Amino acid sequence: MSPPESAPTFEVECLDCGRRGSYHPLRPACPACGSLWLEARYDLDAARQSLLSMADPARRDLWRYTPLLPLSEVPPGVPMGEGWSPLLQANNLGLLLGLPHLFIKDERRGPTASFKDRQAAVTTAVLRQAGVREAVVASTGNVALAYSAYCARLGIQLWAFLTSRVPAAKMHEVALYGTQVVKVTSTYDQAKELAAEFAARHGYYFDRSTSSVASVDEDHRL
Numbered sequence: 001m002s003p004p005e006s007a008p009t010f011e012v013e014c015l016d017c018g019r020r021g022s023y024h025p026l027r028p029a030c031p032a033c034g035s036l037w038l039e040a041r042y043d044l045d046a047a048r049q050s051l052l053s054m055a056d057p058a059r060r061d062l063w064r065y066t067p068l069l070p071l072s073e074v075p076p077g078v079p080m081g082e083g084w085s086p087l088l089q090a091n092n093l094g095l096l097l098g099l100p101h102l103f104i105k106d107e108r109r110g111p112t113a114s115f116k117d118r119q120a121a122v123t124t125a126v127l128r129q130a131g132v133r134e135a136v137v138a139s140t141g142n143v144a145l146a147y148s149a150y151c152a153r154l155g156i157q158l159w160a161f162l163t164s165r166v167p168a169a170k171m172h173e174v175a176l177y178g179t180q181v182v183k184v185t186s187t188y189d190q191a192k193e194l195a196a197e198f199a200a201r202h203g204y205y206f207d208r209s210t211s212s213v214a215s216v217d218e219d220h221r222l
Helices: 044-052 062-069 091-097 118-131 140-153 168-176 186-204 211-220
Strands: 010-014 038-042 087-089 103-105 133-140 157-163 180-185
Touching: 038 044, 044 062, 062 118, 091 103, 118 140, 133 186, 140 157, 140 168, 157 168, 157 186, 168 180, 180 186
Parallel strands: 133 157, 157 180
Antiparallel strands: 010 038, 087 103
16 A cells, blocks of 8 residues: 655744744755754644544554655655564563563664664655755765665665775675765765765755764664
């Protein structure tokens, strides 16, 4: 069954000056004050009604939550099985920690076995909806792999700035999707700066990910 065709209208609100307006991935800053601290504001009552009226309430993937995503529709090419990964009870670890009901989310079950698959699926769907055809990421592996898979499905040309710490096999895997791989012999933060400059120079979308938290997660392969 296809994902829902529409989602409630939402706006983005600047957390610095309070201005609200429409969202476009190539306009990430507040037009009033230039802040990058924007947050989505949804009509949650409309979202509730949409969720309750879904044609397939038993849907078992990420797209059952489309009314709470910044999309009016989900483009062809997704889903690819992202989301709805299992929770596995960690009995031994729970015993050691004194947590008898400890569960671990197994994100290896996604299309690329990367914990970034959910992020890549939603982001690339939003980019496709906005008409974006070129995108840039900086990565130590997982982001590049996940985004490469989804960009290939949705017809978006991806440029991936990868640090020299990325194994050659993973670089090759990223390139197999048609991604333009740029190897950077420096730290992740420096690769991210180069990627941002490249995207700004060419007018491409640059995925800022989640700042330093994302780089720590990728470095340790959480």
